[in-house]
Amino acid sequence: MKFFIDTANLDDIREAQALGVLDGVTTNPSLMAKEGISGKNNILKHYVDICNIVDGDVSAEVISTEFSEMVKEGEALAELHDQIVVKIPMIKDGVKALKYFSDRGIRTNCTLVFSPGQALLAAKAGATYVSPFIGRLDDISTDGLNLIAEIRLIYDNYGFDTQILAASVRHTMHVIDCAKLGSDVMTGPLSAIEGLLKHPLTDSGLAKFLADYNKGN
């Protein structure tokens, strides 16, 4: 399972990279705004800064909603750095853009996916990654994890190689549940990754080992 961090915060990205388990980064316009990054040039520079910190894939989102504009914007994003994956929203022109990029070997991440039908379309169009937003489904009393299970079943039925990238992951249990369901990737905050570390028996066990060692020294 690949671990992506879902942030535009460079300190969090560095921290996750330093842990040695990071496979990539996802961002979106809201996450950029949260870090105070605005204006086209600043946003493009920020993508390059992120690519220079991590080894893996970095999703960069188009903001156009019309096919030819998406193509222009996506090609420019892909040119920025070879780690860039072009993030395309699940709308009609987005599906056309997924197919366009897939035919040209440009990697894509289809975002804002909330149903198995949308995920099926993304795979048919050749998306590299599909991003079901599980947290936002949970927010409206719908089972986000069930969507991961449904997409896994559909993709496995037909051998689609589009990777399921569980997005809008909010906490550590989402990570574990996505792993159980066979999600290829999860993207979440640093806290969701670091939460995997925690167990009180690890802490008390280590405290005892160190105390016993120190008794004899």
Ligand code: G3P
């Ligand atoms: O990866 C998608 C993500 O950025 C959305 O997360 O927490 O705003 O639903 P959230």
